[in-house]
Amino acid sequence: MQFLSLSTTARRILLALSCATLGLMLSACASTPEGEPVHGKDRILSLVAAKDGRKLAIAGDNYHYVFDGDPSVAALLRWEGRTKITPALIGEMKVARNQSFEGQYMLMAFDADLTPEDRVFLVQTGFARADVKYGDRTGSALRYFGTIYGKRYAAAPLKSADTVDFSRRYYVNFVEQETLSGAFTKATATPLVYADDGSMLLGGVPVRVVQGGTDYSCRVGVMGVCFYR
Secondary structure (H helix, E strand, O other), rough: OHHHOOOOOHHHHHHHHHHHHOOOHHHHHOOOOOOEEEEEEEEEEEEEEOOOOOEEEEEEOEEEEEEEHHHHHHHHHHHOOOOEEEEEEEEEEOOOOOOEEEEEEEEEHHHHHHHHHHHHHHHOOOOOOEEEOOOOOEEEEEEEEEEEEEEEEEEOOOOHHHHOOOOOOEEEEEOOOOOOOOOOOOEEOOOEEEEEOEEEEOOOEEEOOOOOOHHHHOOOOOOOOOOOO
């Protein structure tokens, strides 16, 4: 009861010391420190691939994520059976101060959805067999894991014809990890632009939109996007 008889200043000091002592256990005593990693998400509007296969871009509401084309992914984008593949981003994109990023992804197809020719093609492309549980499905599948490295740019408006009509919203989750060691460089203008004739270019190269969908055959997961013409 002696605490109640202390002066206002003394009570404030005592309260501050108590919070400092319990800070590791009771986060409510303090606000988030400056420099903590920033977590965020960006709604995906489109996925485009340069026709020469060298670059791909995930176009979000706030940023465009441009990265080098993986030879295996480029082969899959040209494959007629690509609608049988379910891609998923794994975890968060790790974004550095200079706006470069690194992310993990997985591509997967259940054996039950594949022909013998499909299985041969995917194994030759680098897929490996595994028993998995994904969404409401369990069974033998072929999986491919990869890493993408690229740069994040400030988004620019897209024409409605160049966006993907998803059945529900999908997001890129990201974390800006280096806020303790310095300020982030402002994201520069996107290289995904329109030519005078209205066609879309990525770094000066014509692109095509990789249309997506979420029909039942895709077995929607973390980022269930099916490849269509």
